[in-house]
Amino acid sequence: MSLDLDSGATPVTGRGAARAPVGAHRLPGWVVPGAPALLALALGLWGLPRQGALWRDEAATWEAAQRSVPEIWHMIGQVDVVHCLYYLLIHTVFEVFGPGLAALRLPSVLGAVIAAAATAATGRRLTGPMGGLSAGLVLALLPVMQRYAQEGRAFALVSAGVVVATWLLVGAVCPERSGTSPDGRERRGEWAWAWRWGAYTAVMLTTALLNWLSLLALAAHGVTVLIAWRAGQRPLLARWLAAAAVIVSGTLPLILASRRQVDQVAWIPPASGVTLLGVTAMLVVALICARVPRHRISHSRIPPHRIPQQGIPSQHPRSERTELSHVAVGLPLLAVPQSVLLLASWLVKPLYVDRYVLFAYTGLALLVGPAVARAVRAAVSYGRTGGRSWRRIPGEALLAGVVAVVFAALLPLELSLRTPASRTDDVRVTADRVAALARPGDGIVFVPDQRRDAALVTPSSFRGLHDLALAESPVASGTLYGVEAAPPRIRAAMLARKRIVVVTDIGSTPAPATPRDRAKLATLAQHFTLTSSAEAGGRRVLVYVRTR
Structure with missing residues (x-):
């Protein structure tokens, strides 16, 4: 398992390694992505029909997806080329399951489930099990994610693609290693980095074809890569640039085709002061969470018998145990897409709509989640050392209580999101x-x-x-x-x-x-x-x- 070290903890010098943070050793591997996925699934299925309501954007999907493939292909030459892949996907779903509100919206529910699980898995790599679990739960609870998990549009699926790509990128920057012979380790390392970068390229390209504005996440990933590159990962930048070139080249025809249909977004108003205030508030919250003291994580899976003893050199060079802060991943993912789209809206053409950059909220979850986990650890530690009444409460139970409190606080909003009046029209x-x-x-x-x-x-x-x-x-x-x-x-x-x-x-x-x-x-x-x-x-x- 990963070794969780406090930022000021004693380095690992043998089998008597420093203890993992409170709660980290209690979590089976499947719980970290599984619990947020189950929460996202429950919230997505809750009130999914919305009393049969269908608002105008979903109506466009409904009508387009029921056309034949040649008819869809004919349509995208005139309008909605940016949604071509999504319309083909929903067309296939309708062919298999028949047209209906459940079939229309379940792909979005699945997207929210994957996004929550992948956020948790990414957070686990960066901050440990409790931090990853908290990050996934935060994303599942966000009202904006709950809304678009229940709409027949591509935004939740785009978020899922971005988070999976982020998880693959973190794995490429911080590969997990297991003990093998030197020759086997070298061969496995060559295969592993090629697989990770190939998968990253394929996932990001597919996501961009669902909605090419997800390329703003690619720019955020570029900031993360630059941070790792400056820290000593010299081959990393060239590999990312190669992947980015393939992704952008594959998306370029869609971008050029959509420019001919730019009148379709003429309805978007200029970004208001309220919008700017909301984005600024999110960034402030993210920066505050980024300053919370955090556990650091070593991304090498080194079995106990492979941990170097004092005086014995390690078989794993430092370059194979690269640490990447969750701030270096989450903050660019939150800030870059929002800022670039706002800037384009002011300088070029009004384009800012929150759902276009829904995937940016995963960056917020990667920052807020570890801060929540740290607060839970601190509360448990304080209860144990101070002899408080909650000294026997496990960290996981306390985290579950926090989730329940947040869910109850958001209940009025969650109920309103599941009514026909929550959308523009029906x-x-x-x-x-x-x-x-x-x-x-x-x-x-x-x-x-x-x-x-x-x-x-x-x-x-x-x-x-x-x-x-x-x-x-x-x-x-x-x-x-x-x-x-x-x-x-x-x-x-x-x-x-x-x-x-x-x-x-x-x-x-x-x-x-x-x-x-x-x-x-x-x-x-x-x-x-x-x-x-x-x-x-x-x-x-x-x-x-x-x-x-």
């Missing part, structure tokens, strides 16, 4: 309201055309209604919402109806963004009278009757 409720207000033969108009997603997800609610603006269907046009006719044709189609149902957004209606939307609203204002209005699923359903 296309299924909107569709139900349309079905209740509309009559067979009515016309229907969507302002803007993206609100057509309600009809695409629940077409049965729109049966008998005539989409007055649609000229070419989404599948035929290779788009998400179809292609609408020219404004004069839309106006003529509307004037031919006595009754029109309108689906639009709630709130004060901004100036229409397109000539088609302006034609719709102008025709309604000039020739129709509003007779009914209802809010449903975060949208408004209006009924107009022709008056002139």
